[in-house]
Amino acid sequence: MKDYKIVVIGAVKSTERILNGLLRNNINVVGVLGLDRSVSRKVSGYVDLGALCQVENVPYKSFININDDENIKWVRNLKPDYMFAVGFSQLLKHDILAIPQFGTIGFHPTKLPKGRGRAPLAWLTYNAEDGAASFFLMTDGADSGDIFVQEPFTVDKDDHAFHVEEKILSAIDKGLDKWLPLFKDGRTKPVPQCDEQASYTGIRREIDGLIDWEEPGDMTYARIRAASKPHPGAYTFANGRKLLIWEAAMIDRCNFWGAPGRVLEDVADGYLVQAGDKVLKLLQMEYFDNPKETVSLKVGQLLGYRPQQEIHKMYQEINALKKKIEELKK
Template identity: 40%
Template sequence: MKFIVIGGVTSTKLLIDKLLDSNIADVTVYGYEPKDHSLVSGWTDLSYSQKKGYIYKAFQKINDLENEIVEANPDYIFVVGLSQLVSRKIIDAAKNFSIGFHPTALPKGRGRAPLAWITEKCEDGAATFFELTENADEGQIFVQTPFLVEESDDAESVEAKLLIAEKDALDELIFAIKNNKLKGTQQSEEQATFNGKRTHFDGCINWENEAYKVDRLIKAATLPHPGAFTFFEDLEIKIWKSEVLFNSPYNGVVGTIQKVNQNDFIIQCLDHCIRVTSWSTDNSWLPKVGMRLGYINSLEINLLRKKVADLSERLEVMETSLKKVLSNKL
């Protein structure tokens, strides 16, 4: 059997390793190689597969290679860990099935950024392999292996649970493929839910939210994602790890640091404090009691209005001076 694997993240690598372990030899890997790897959560270099005996080809837009994929005439196509929608031509190129992967219990959680969403909502996930169709995440389900998402989990620990579930799902899936027993179950459209796109800017922390919401955002945005962030004056601060302090003895102004310890600091949210245990900046910033993180909209707008008024006044003076100079020359 001839296989094509398309992707570029950790879950794609796991699939490749499982195919190798299963002694499946005829595999072509299309590895996503973006211009900036840092913008792709969990990006993994898949070129190592070439040293393992597989054909490796890099791409940036997979649909640009659709004719090549069609000509390869594969039995199965796997699209795992790719945010691009593949063309109908690629989907139909597989003689048997084109198979996608999603880390939610489909039909729940269709759409974008599933790892971040199930972490933020503390919603159980599943390693789900399904038939690719033109509509994202709608095809029949071949294998679905669930896993728990707990209050203490963040995106990093949820990904680890996902990969364990994916291993188990792949054992079942590859066995079914090799023994010509692959069958699917149609999804229920009535039970379908949908997640929207997330960007780096969605990780901006609003300290005026409840502590639980702030903590869930930090947990959802942490590695392998770009991280939640706040500001101190003009400095951006990445917040990687946190926990809610429901019984904190501190009570202060929202967004203000209440306590600094050797390896953490405590900051006030709307209702409770949270403890920040991991953060990073582009310089040697250190937290201090009384520092206020984030921006207060009304104050920032007021400062901007003053600066705009000052600039307008200066421009008027310059314009008047310029007119006088031009008038004298005439």
């Protein structure tokens, strides 16, 4: 049996789940580097790994820039055989990647080589595409290294990002419990990926959650599902305030029809809203500036802005200001 020394680097729920899986399988975790809370604001699903390390008596160090000399020295002193680097956006430079004797293991929740790249949780949800908890040897390419294990999971057409995240975490548990006993015995050999079958996904930003009620309803529904927690949320505007929409449902059969963005009906568990050619039920919402305030919409209310109307209002206001200025000059 191999007593590999492992260092874990990361910052999110999947990192925490992997660390728990390593400890559950009696893997020798000699140190953990976790992203410092002070720079975590824009990290979706951030987890402070320090608390778990304290409970499990695992050496822990927080970082702001993973490639700083002090972090490299800290890892080098631990003399790891492998590193697990999971769930943070900083690129590991060669100086730190070269430290572990046998390499650095990465994680990606898609059926590699498909879906390499950025924002995999959002894109799997948006496309309602099945994924896999994939562990692989990191290389210079994006998610392109040889694969140790893939544990598949399904994504349904109505799943939101928070549903898919739970499926990913469950697949991590299953994949690690299958693979790590073999890993400890030195009986696992990674399998090369087929680059010819590779596909890639791009980065997503908060603005990608902005709802255009004129677009096809299926796209709006996908946008809401993909931007849901742990992401910043899909959003529109109501009464001049930013309104986050965390959960919605597609209404397949509806006897209401209206203009895009109009609130059609106030129902027991939400609001029916016309979204392009479809009707959506908005189930969970909150105001961006006051999440604790109860969201109250009115039937017939128009959500979002209409650019031409808003431009015309601005034009009128500018003209009114010009007239006042001219009057003051007299």
